[in-house]
Amino acid sequence: MSVYTLEIDGREVGARPGETILAVAREHQIEIPTLCSLEGLSTVGACRLCLTEVEGASRLLPACTTAVAEGMRVRTQSERIARYRRGILELLFAERNHQCAVCVSNGHCDLQALATSLGMDHVRVPYRDPLLSVDASHERFALDHNRCVLCTRCVRVCDEIEGAHTWDVAGRGIGSWIVSDLADPWGESSSCTGCGKCVQVCPTGALFEKGKAIGEMTKRTAFVPMLQHMRGRRR
Amino acid sequence: MTTLWIGLGNSLRRDDGVGARAAEILAAEGLRARAVFQPLPELALEIAAVQRVVFLDADLDDAPGVVRQRRIAPAADPEGGHRLDVPGLLALAARLARRGPEAWIVSIGILDVDAGEGFSTPVAAGFGEFLDCARHLAVTPSASHAARTHHG
Amino acid sequence: MRRIEIDPVTRIEGHARITLQLGDDGRVRDARFHVDQFRGFEKLAVGRPFHEMPGLMARTCGICPISHLVASAKAGDALLAVAIPEPAIRLRRILHLAQILQSHALSFFYLSAPDLLLGMDADPARRNLVGLYDEEPELVRGGIALRAFGQEIIARMAGKRVHPAWVVPGGVATPIDAETRDFLLAGVPGAIATVEQALASFRMRLVGFEAEIQHFANFPSLFLGLVDTNGELEHYEGRLRVIDPTGARIVEGFDPARYQELIAEADEPDSYLKAPYFRAFGFPDGIYRVGPLARLRLVTRCGTPRADAALEIFRGRDASAGQASFLYHEARLIEMLFALERIEELAGHAELLDPDVRAHAGPNRREGIGVAEAPRGTLIHHYRIDADGLVTAVNLIIATGHNALAMNRGVLQVARHFVDGERLQEGMLNRVEAVIRAFDPCLACSTHALGKMPLAIRLFDAQGRVVDELRRSSR
Ligand code: SF4
Ligand code: SF4
Ligand code: FES
Numbered sequence: 001m002s003v004y005t006l007e008i009d010g011r012e013v014g015a016r017p018g019e020t021i022l023a024v025a026r027e028h029q030i031e032i033p034t035l036c037s038l039e040g041l042s043t044v045g046a047c048r049l050c051l052t053e054v055e056g057a058s059r060l061l062p063a064c065t066t067a068v069a070e071g072m073r074v075r076t077q078s079e080r081i082a083r084y085r086r087g088i089l090e091l092l093f094a095e096r097n098h099q100c101a102v103c104v105s106n107g108h109c110d111l112q113a114l115a116t117s118l119g120m121d122h123v124r125v126p127y128r129d130p131l132l133s134v135d136a137s138h139e140r141f142a143l144d145h146n147r148c149v150l151c152t153r154c155v156r157v158c159d160e161i162e163g164a165h166t167w168d169v170a171g172r173g174i175g176s177w178i179v180s181d182l183a184d185p186w187g188e189s190s191s192c193t194g195c196g197k198c199v200q201v202c203p204t205g206a207l208f209e210k211g212k213a214i215g216e217m218t219k220r221t222a223f224v225p226m227l228q229h230m231r232g233r234r235r
Numbered sequence: 236m237t238t239l240w241i242g243l244g245n246s247l248r249r250d251d252g253v254g255a256r257a258a259e260i261l262a263a264e265g266l267r268a269r270a271v272f273q274p275l276p277e278l279a280l281e282i283a284a285v286q287r288v289v290f291l292d293a294d295l296d297d298a299p300g301v302v303r304q305r306r307i308a309p310a311a312d313p314e315g316g317h318r319l320d321v322p323g324l325l326a327l328a329a330r331l332a333r334r335g336p337e338a339w340i341v342s343i344g345i346l347d348v349d350a351g352e353g354f355s356t357p358v359a360a361g362f363g364e365f366l367d368c369a370r371h372l373a374v375t376p377s378a379s380h381a382a383r384t385h386h387g
Numbered sequence: 388m389r390r391i392e393i394d395p396v397t398r399i400e401g402h403a404r405i406t407l408q409l410g411d412d413g414r415v416r417d418a419r420f421h422v423d424q425f426r427g428f429e430k431l432a433v434g435r436p437f438h439e440m441p442g443l444m445a446r447t448c449g450i451c452p453i454s455h456l457v458a459s460a461k462a463g464d465a466l467l468a469v470a471i472p473e474p475a476i477r478l479r480r481i482l483h484l485a486q487i488l489q490s491h492a493l494s495f496f497y498l499s500a501p502d503l504l505l506g507m508d509a510d511p512a513r514r515n516l517v518g519l520y521d522e523e524p525e526l527v528r529g530g531i532a533l534r535a536f537g538q539e540i541i542a543r544m545a546g547k548r549v550h551p552a553w554v555v556p557g558g559v560a561t562p563i564d565a566e567t568r569d570f571l572l573a574g575v576p577g578a579i580a581t582v583e584q585a586l587a588s589f590r591m592r593l594v595g596f597e598a599e600i601q602h603f604a605n606f607p608s609l610f611l612g613l614v615d616t617n618g619e620l621e622h623y624e625g626r627l628r629v630i631d632p633t634g635a636r637i638v639e640g641f642d643p644a645r646y647q648e649l650i651a652e653a654d655e656p657d658s659y660l661k662a663p664y665f666r667a668f669g670f671p672d673g674i675y676r677v678g679p680l681a682r683l684r685l686v687t688r689c690g691t692p693r694a695d696a697a698l699e700i701f702r703g704r705d706a707s708a709g710q711a712s713f714l715y716h717e718a719r720l721i722e723m724l725f726a727l728e729r730i731e732e733l734a735g736h737a738e739l740l741d742p743d744v745r746a747h748a749g750p751n752r753r754e755g756i757g758v759a760e761a762p763r764g765t766l767i768h769h770y771r772i773d774a775d776g777l778v779t780a781v782n783l784i785i786a787t788g789h790n791a792l793a794m795n796r797g798v799l800q801v802a803r804h805f806v807d808g809e810r811l812q813e814g815m816l817n818r819v820e821a822v823i824r825a826f827d828p829c830l831a832c833s834t835h836a837l838g839k840m841p842l843a844i845r846l847f848d849a850q851g852r853v854v855d856e857l858r859r860s861s862r
Contacts (some may be wrong), residue, residue, distance in 0.1 A: 099352055101246070102443045104436075121260050122362045127353055136775035138434055139749075144436075187775070210776060211747060213555040214442030275495050276516055277535040326517045331528070360555070 006072040015068045021048055024064040025076060032076050033085060033114055038201055040224030041160055047092075049114065051084055052076050059127075060084060072074040082118065089120040094127045094176070097146040098204075104217040105205030111149060112204075117209035135180075137187030141199050141209055143178065148206035150176055154198035161227055166192040191220055197223075238374045239281060239336075240268035242291040250299075250345035250358045254291035257366050271281065271287070274324045281330035289372045290321050290340040291365070297344030300357030302364045304341045304372070341368045407802050411745035418799035428624045429781040437466055437750065437772050442552030444768065444783075453486035453541060454761035456554045457623070458768040461757030463556025465644070466772060468751035474741035477559030480623045481571065481733050482544050482554065483759065484726040488578075489537025490762035491679070491719040491726075495585065496530025499716055504588060529581030533723070536574045540730075557831060558745035571734040575727050579693065582723045586697060589717060593704075606800055607632035608793055609665050609675035611650075613643065613760050619690035620682060620725055622760040628685045629665060629675065636669075643758035646767055652784075653792075662791045662825045663784055674796060676787040677764025678826065689721070691728035697721045715826070750776040761786050763826075778809060790826050796820045 004015045008030055015024040016160075020043070025032050036047040036156070045065035052063045060081065075081070078176045091196035092111065100106050132145040155167040155178070166189050180186045199207040200219050208217045242250045242258025254270075263266035267285075271278065282288050297303065304312075309329045310322035321340065329335035343365045347355040354362060410416035423434040432443055445452035459481055464471055501514045505522065512518070512589070515706055518529040544563055545553035553560050614628045615621035626640035627649060641649055653662040653670050667672030675681075689695045750772055757768045764786030771780040801822045 006360050101352075102439060102446060104439065116263060121256075122354060123354070124357045126356070134434060134436060134777055136777050142436060142775075209435065210749065211438055213438050213560065214552040215556075216560065221298065275493070276531050276533075277538060280531060280535060323515065323517055327520060327527075330517070330520050330524070331531075 004068055004070045004072075005073065006068055006070070008074045011078055017068070019068050020064055021052060021054075021066050021068055021072075021074055025063060025074075030076060032063050032119060034064060035110060035114065035149065035203055038153050038157075038221060038224060040226075040228040041156045043199070044156070046087055047053055047149070048096070049079060049085055051088075053078060058197045085118050089115055089118060090123045090125055091119075092149050093123050096128070096130060096132060096148065096191045097149060102214055102216060103147060103205040104208045104212045105147070105219075106215040108218045109205060110132075110203035135172055135186050136210065137185035138189075138194075138210075139187065139191070140194065141186070141196060141207060143180075143186060144206050144208070145177060146206075147204045148178055149204055150178070151203060152178075153201040153203065154207060155176065157197045157201045157224060161224060162193060162195050162197050163205065164191045164193050164195075167198060197229065237267065237285040238274055238287045238289060238311060238372065239285040240266060240291060240369060241278060241282075242268065242270045242363075244270075245272060246270075246352065249347045249352070250354050251293055251348045252352075253293045253343055253345060253354060253358055253362065253365065255366045256354075257362070257369055258289045260366060261369065266370075269327060269334065274321055279324055279328040279330055279331050282328035282336060283339075285336050286337070287337045287372070287374045288325075288328075290338070291346040291369055292321070292340060292342045294342040295345055295348070297342065299344045300343065300361035301345035301353065302368055303343075303359055304339060304368050307338045307340050309335055309338075329356040339372050341365065341372065401612055407798075413801040415799065418795055418802050429783060432770075432778050432781045435778050437463055437755075437770060437778055437846055438556055440768075440770065440778065441554055441556065445552060451761055451763070453482055453489050453545070453554075453813055454766050455768070456545075456552070457483050458757040458759040458761070458766045460554040460556055460623075461759065462755040462758070462768040462770050465745065465755030465757060466750050466752050466770065466776075467556055467559060467748040469746040469748045471558050471746055472741075472743045474562065474683045474738055474821065475741060475744040475746075476623075477733050477736055478544065478563060478744065479554055479561050481730055482541060482559075483623055484730050485537045485540035485544075485844060487727045487762050488730075489534045489541070492530060492534035492537060493721050494762075495716060495719050495723075496527065500526075500530065500585075503716060504592060518552075521665055523588070526581075526585060529584060531582050533578050536578050539570060540574075543570060555745065557747055560745070562740060562742045562744050565740060568734050568739055571730060574735075575731040579724065579727050582720055582727065583693070586717070586720045586724075589720065590700070606796055608796070609637070609668070609673065610681035610684050611665070611677050611789065612685050613758065613767055614640065614685050614687075615690075616640075616692070618687035620686045620688075620722075622682075624759070627758075627765070630685055637665075643767070644756040646756065646758065646769075646784075648753075650784075663789055664792060671792060674792045675789065676793045677765075677786050678715065679722050679762075680715045681764065682760060683718045683721060689725045691725050691732070693728055694721050694725035697724055698862070763787060764789055787826070794823060794826050797826070 002017060004017060006013060006015060006024070008025055008028065011028065011030070013024060013028050015027075017100060018084075022032055022037065032050050032052065034047070034050045036045070037043055037050065043064045045062045048062055050063040051060035052066075053075040054061050054066070055075075063076070089111070093115070098111070100109070100112055103109070106112070115214065134142055134144045134146070136142040150169065152169060158167050159165045166180050166186075168179055169176050170183055173175055179191045181191055183235070186192065199209060201221050201224060202208075202219065205217060240258050240261050242254040242256070242261075244253060244255040246252030246255050253364035255272075256270070258268040258270040262270070268276075269281075283314075294303075307322060307325065310320075311326075321338075325335055325338050343358060343361055345355070345358055347358075400410075402478060407415050408419075432440060435443065440458050441459040444457040460479070465760040497516055501509075501516060501519045505514050505519060509518075513521075516527060544567060609629055609631055611627060611629050613621050613625035615625045618628075625643075627638065627643050627646065628636065628640055629638035629649070630636050638649065649666060650663045651662060651670070651673075652664045664670045665675050667673070683689075683698060683701065689698050698721055701714070701721060704714070704717075753773070754771050755769075761768050765784075766784070766786060769782040770778055773779050794831040
């Protein structure tokens with residue numbers, strides 16, 4: 001098996017062909033912020049927070065979907081990258097209604113943590129303040145569209161790991177939203193097994209367990225790569 | 236070498252909460268910062284124990300987004316019959332300790348105090364400068380020396 | 388019609404205006420207290436899962452979030468329709484008493500003591516906490532420590548946030564540890580000594596306040612509030628009692644969940660504040676007062692030894708002073724004593740640290756009502772939810788709302804006595820404001836920046852023109 005040699009942030013690293021920049025960076029303890037990507041799920045490159053500079057490319061490239069190449073020179077940190085990432089976060093916050101102080105995920109939210117770590121302390125674009133609902137029809141869980149960032153982690157875990165394919169994205173662009181089955185209330189879904197995997201992988205307070213008060217919703221995602229691994233072995 | 240930041244304001248009244256929001260950020264950075272609704276006398280206990288106190292405040296009378304920093308002194312004669320304001324609080328702290336700390340106020344002009352979260356456009360634009368200004372007032376050995384030579 | 392506006396009322400926690408309307412004879416005809424109130428928060432809650440309500444409602448108020456937290460969680464308990472574990476009730480009680488303590492300490496030591504102990508006509512430049520410190524340093528130090536004690540209890544139990552969300556439907560989020568208990572027990576004796584000293588100072592100076600006792604909202608009204616099953620002082624739960632001006636019980640003990648049968652709400656056109664009145668007596672005869680004074684008049688006794696001893700002295704004076712709202716100040720001191728004694732008692736309970744502090748359940752009822760006695764009086768949270776547990780309607784009645792009509796009446800009474808035609812005197816202003824302060828209104832959703840606006844008094848003539856104006860800066 002051939003090995004590529006490339007440079008990330010000035011460090012020379014080895015990589016297997018087909019690996020993504022993100023995977024290689026992680027193997028070498030180089031931190032790249034991510035939101036939509038989750039180990040054990042397919043990658044979609046939806047959030048663009050993992051943007052990196054690749055020498056020779058005029059645009060910034062998402063680390064989670066860009067495959068490595070021999071001799072590639074990658075930068076994961078720069079003034080320009082930081083500006084882009086902050087801008088993306090600002091758009092995410094402005095797009096729907098995030099009131100962290102009264103959110104079930106306050107203090108345990110990936111989006112909130114990214115805002116802190118990337119220094120996004122305020123939003124300069126106008127808030128859209130859309131009128132969105134909470135689907136609390138499921139017996140144990142609820143989906144608050146106000147907090148959804150459309151990362152599709154729930155869609156993928158349900159399809160790829162649980163095999164139920166309850167979730168989907170309906171609509172286009174800024175009008176997109178997450179729906180269960182044929183846009184029925186979640187509680188009436190015939191495909192949902194009630195396993196709760198989607199709730200666990202959701203990076204924000206969008207999917208949560210009912211009965212949780214403000215700041216009480218903590219999540220676990222380590223089961224995803226473990227399940228993948230176990231299945232791989234069985235096959 | 237201790238600095239205490241006190242951010243004032245109501246975070247559910249838009250720009251009014253700008254000082255409190257800044258204090259929350261500074262606290263998250265590990266600094267000794269408190270977000271409070273308004274100046275309250277028990278803060279005097281904490282103020283009396285530090286070297287420098289920095290108030291972060293919204294100013295409805297200044298141009299929106301404009302950041303200013305200035306030294307403030309304890310009130311010699313606190314305004315009569317009213318709620319405790321920042322100079323009054325300092326006067327109280329000075330009485331509780333042998334001498335009060337050096338005090339600064341960083342203010343930002345505000346615009347919108349409607350119910351809700353988030354800042355108006357000019358305040359959002361000036362917020363970074365507001366924060367930086369607040370951060371730079373941390374006491375460091377050299378800074379406190381400079382301040383002493385400057386004023387002494 | 389001429390109007391005098393006092394804007395804003397300084398030293399109350401928030402933003403408010405008083406309008407005095409003069410009749411053509413130059414005498415004050417009507418008085419109205421305006422507040423920027425929080426119906427907006429009721430709308431904010433619609434569509435949200437009810438488990439979020441305590442945390443959300445605590446944010447409606449920067450001054451007494453704990454009372455909203457408790458009343459809201461109790462409304463949540465009612466939606467769950469489960470029994471709350473005893474240890475959780477004890478912890479909620481301690482937390483709530485700490486809120487009463489710190490709120491009363493703020494009101495008495497910071498806002499009122501300068502007037503009360505230095506005298507209403509003392510030099511304005513000295514009539515403040517700093518001036519008071521120079522006269523009575525120990526008392527001011529003690530008052531500051533007292534409030535800090537209450538705040539610290541809240542911080543240790545519920546977390547160091549501005550708006551804690553530790554109280555949840557079904558109980559509290561986490562038990563407390565031995566260190567917190569020891570902190571509670573260690574702080575009580577010193578705090579009691581401070582309150583007793585303040586009480587002694589206050590009683591000594593009371594003789595100088597005959598005029599105030601006469602004119603500070605000294606008018607007959609009903610009183611309403613919670614009492615416990617023995618008719619003793621109670622802030623966390625109990626039954627609603629109503630008494631008439633003579634102290635006779637009109638309603639002995641009424642299920643607070645049926646509050647709407649007891650009180651009706653009048654709409655006050657130019658204020659966002661609801662104006663409830665006692666239904667059976669109609670509007671405006673059904674004016675009632677809530678708060679510390681009401682509570683002390685409603686109860687048979689407090690139920691703790693020091694507070695009961697103080698109550699006896701208070702009652703002797705209360706009878707002679709008639710209906711004076713001025714006595715609110717003393718009532719607050721007595722309640723502080725009670726809170727401290729009760730905290731000590733609760734914190735000494737053998738099962739205080741029991742980890743069983745939360746009952747879990749889904750929504751079992753569609754309507755829930757939570758009632759508590761906040762520092763300023765009866766606080767009612769009333770929620771409706773849909774089958775999924777999402778809030779469909781919210782009704783809040785806060786203490787300041789219950790007192791709205793009584794405050795107007797109180798201001799009118801003082802204004803009639805002290806306002807003379809078109810002459811605007813500093814002394815008069817202080818007294819009108821002092822009436823409002825005696826009610827200690829909680830103007831929740833206010834901004835702190837607005838509180839700094841200069842005080843402006845305007846006198847309007849019959850054509851609505853300003854004929855006189857007085858301004859003073861609060862800076
Ligand atoms: S989902 Fe995260 S970012 Fe959004 S409101 Fe909740 S805590 Fe804040
Ligand atoms: S519900 Fe959660 S996991 Fe699903 S798309 Fe929205 S944010 Fe992502
Ligand atoms: S993590 Fe790469 S695009 Fe979302």
